[in-house]
Amino acid sequence: MEVSIANNSISYKKPGKFEDTRFEKIHNVIFESSHKASILVAQEIANLIREKSALNKLCLLGLATGSSPVKVYEELVRMHKEEGLSFANVVSFNLDEYLPMDRNNIQSYFYFMHEHLFNHVDILPENINIPDGKVSAEDLYQYCIDYEMKIKTLGGLDFQLLGIGRTGHIGFNEPGSHFNSGTRSITLDHITRIDAAPAFLGIDNVPRKAITMGIGTVMSAKRIVLLGWGISKAKILKKTIEGKITSQVPATYLQEHNNTTFVLDSDASSELTRVKTPWLVTSCVWTETLKLKAVVWLSELTDKPFLKLTDKDYNDNGMSSLLTEDGTAYNLNIKMFNKLQHTITGWPGGKPYADDTNRPERATPEKKRVIIFSPHPDDDMISMGGTLDRLVEQGHDVHVAYQTSGNIAVSDEEALKFAEISKSLNSNSTEPENIIKFLKNKTENNIDSIEVRKLKGLIRRSESLAATRYLGVDDSKVHFLDLPFYETGTVKKNNLSDDDIDIMCSLIEHVKPHQIYAAGDLADPHGTHKMCLDSLFLALKKIKHNSYMNDCWVWLYRGAWHEWDPYQIDMAVPMSPDQVLKKRHAIFYHQSQKDGVMFQGDDSREFWVRVEDRNRLTAKKYNDLGLADYAAIEAFKRYHF
Template sequence: MKTNLSSQITLTRIPTRYYRPENAFEHSVLTRLEKVPTTIYESMEEGSFAIAKEIATQIRKKESAGQKFVLALPGGRSPESVYKELVRMHKEEQLSFRHVIVFVEYEFYPLSSSTSGVVNRLKAELFDQVDILPENIYYPDGCMPKDAILEFCTQYEEKIQQVGGIDCMLLGIGANSNIMFNTAGTLQSSRTRMVLLEGASRKEAAATFSSTDNVPAGIITMGISTMLKARNVILMAWGDEKAAIMKETIEGKISDGAPSTYLQIHQNAKAVVDLSAAYSLTRISHPWLVTSCEWDNKLIRRAIVWLCQKTGKPILKLTNKDYSEHGLGELLALYGSAYNVNIKIFNDIQHTITGWPGGKPNADDTDRPERATPYPKRVLIFSPHPDDDVISMGGTFRRLCDQHHDVHVAYQTSGNIAVGDEEVVRYCEYLRDVCSKYSPSDTVIKDKADEIIRYLRYEKVENNEAERPDVLFMKGTIRREEARHACRYTGIKDDSHIHFLDLPFYETGLVKKNPISEADKDIIKNLLEELKPDQIFVAGDLADPHGTHKVCLDAILAAVDEIKDEDWLKACRIWMYRGAWAEWEMDHIEMAVPISPEELRHKRNAILKHQSQAESAPYLGDDERLFWQRAEDRNRATAELYRQLGLASYEAMEAFVQYIPLR
């Protein structure tokens, strides 16, 4: 089974020379706007391997000289693949950690238990799997007395100096430019200290705990000056969600409002990123500003959209002068005039718009994104969580139903951990009261409801342990019924068209999920072979903050890969939508479905059927808006961009990109 096909989705053909220059001259030309040396790899796996290999080389070099190697390590998701590779090197290549000293960069405070937090996670992912000496691991104690914190922080800095300073510091980066937990406003002179977790930092920390409410009040973190004193610093970043902040870090101005930019003044700092995280760097996203380009339709479309935004003009009003003054003279040479480029791109974008997402029957579909036949189509919408379908494509979902297609929805995970305890208490109280009224002699259900209420209100302790199965069942049931209600409201008449897959990887009762397995893939494969749809919609939102969307996409793509040679699948079209976190860039959009004001209202109502997620969902990310608000804002912004480019003006639009199975 191929387990990471989503990482091979290349929406933009990026020439290798942009991220792997052939010589020093080309490198200096391409990177002249970059202030931190940056190495770009095609995938997270390649980048992680390179980092692990470099660390291993430094460890062995120090060991051969009879010296200790001092390493500073972070928690979080970014370094997981690096730690996995270091463990492999230890087991298969005899990499020893006996001469390694580790300083953990931060720890949450106060922790309710020593079995939670960053250090416990690092033990599971690295320390307990290699031969590092326990006495060589230094870390903040999340359970220390409050009056010991100040002295500990001073001694932590002193201990770093006593062992000779940090040889290599490995860093991740937060969406708001945090380095470790040094947020906006942090001074360059900051050292190890206790900081309170507020706003975006608190929400970012929720990935380590079961919800934002369970995140400790503060964190003990190394400071910026601690980082600047390290002899080598490696900043790693993977995925679309890190693209914007990596551009600011590498190409922006140094500012305490973006602490990661302090890396620009470190003499031996470097960034290691995958292509997704590098997407917003000038040499990748706007290469015409630094080098000659290898033009294709998508790059031309991106350049024209950029030029329209720079000049404030719609496509058909761009002039030769606009092209020449903004570094796009190559396009004039290729097409002869601005008019020729303008009309080509205008028609290209116009042909993405369709009010018939399932294809318009009895119509010429030459310039339409979907085929006219067969009609009606059997459509299968995959939804990672029980609300992503209506959040991401609720208008298209409704239109497919209204246009009489045979629509099925498959919810890939139960979404149970995203239901707050108070929701379960409310439903259990309702269940208890109903039982008391209509079945007072049958106490089984009433007693179970009372037991769950008592546990959640008085007995539950947040210690990062897996949730109880009966509570998970209640939470999963709440989300199922909300999903059914939203499906019926949107237009599905038959409950047999609503499929709850409950993929096993998700059912851990914890924020941390299991890896994708054959069982996950087989569940999806069986459904595909049963339905044999003509059209499939999947979540292609790789910027999902907690990673479930990516795993769900990988499971679908793995199943598709195994049956891609079947005739029905060859004739099937697979469309990717994006979730509440971001929208497809204009140069990628291949189908845009207009949404009227009335349809947008229906979409909002469908989202609101998911009451448990309306205001208390624990994974809203850094965005303060509720799901329906950000969905509407995103859809309106897409429509507004089309209007600014000189196309028709709509209330809102949902956008899609076609996925072609890899051969």
């Protein structure tokens, strides 16, 4: 795909035949990564600022908060510092703010904007406009009118940057918002509050109300760019881009704006018709992966196993070109059945002395050195506890590496309990008393002290050791990396540094693994999984020239929020009913994460329940496609580096 900025707007064209987008009602551009996309959006904003400055005009920017625009702001700051981009002519208007919310609160959007952008550029303080989260109830109505009128008086927004919530909200315009709505107060949807809960360390701390620009305010902008990142946004983006205009999905109103672009990464675009089922909209180049994806889709659509699909099924559902390539449904069905069947193995480390031609892993070496990277101190058990158990039982040299301490996921109540126990056991130490005093006097703006973070990290460390011992991993092979990027005491993390990558490289160089397992679950609501995966990829890039890396295979698992689709799976490890129970007990050792876990997401089930259901569902999908009936399956995708 060729992507450029023309007339200060993102444009793109695809070489060769134009891709059929007839289901889509909003212009969108898809990138492999959000990082590259963010740089391009920042360039568009920078060009607009410069153009307005050359004409001696103000540039009115509507700005968004949340995780989506962070990289855009980072690039704008870089351009200011390294390329001389000036914000002296910029007037900014933020979309929204929680209500009530003190501007000095680290969860406020005032704090967010200054932390990520305003403190690092030369924008004039009087040109910064962010809704006041402390405006009184008596003044609120007039305040909203004044905010609206200020935008109109200055000539309207030249550019509006948006994210999108899983309810389809833009700004805080929740379902039910009217097309002509202006700046106003609003009650937040429960899903919106759930999504905000990690930043507030629990949903009980998330405000129920907010001030937001209205749909009408947003629609009056001359140019709108909406950012969509990650698998968790895929379904709502499909509804927004392909569905009908409805107040129940406020972002669909953007279909009527004449200069809007949605900028998506590959995961966020995954539900769009042209991405998920391209054979329905255009002629396809039928790769083996696309064939399997199409046959799985057809099997699920017709509720038939692979081997019962007919020529008519293919022809009736827009897949006649696939049969043209493979002859008959019979031949294609058997081919795809065998392809999926060959992913199933009870030997995740490879079966010794066996023909491995059609197995997902190599037979040799018989005993492999293995590193299982776990972003948090329980992801290994939640996501691949059965496979970990199998690797240990089959005699492989298994190392488990916990990339972060996981301390922010330990509640203050849990930490207080352990501090009080410590005090009673060692009355001469002042440290437990300091922790108790801090926790009892902690306010919403307090970041945990180093002592408290240390205690919370130790709680999770002891739980991890209990679980790995239960599965037979020696303590000497359990590694607590405590990557520095995580140790901020807040949900917001630092960027990865050389120190993080060096720690990862050091362990890999020490073990010289034949297998690496890592979390490829990017639906993690607080982003740690992605940063941990990035740290691995950067480490692999740095050391891949070493000879021992030629024998290293990388397998990606997914966590509690999402699972690989059958066509994506390269290795499926079945579990017996007994092994399902053993995995459950291993998860139970992570007691601080049971009974009211802090980062629950929008699923009220505990992690052990949702992961058991997910493993059973994967097994059921395999069975529905015509393969053997297992109690549960853990799934992995191979990463080629």
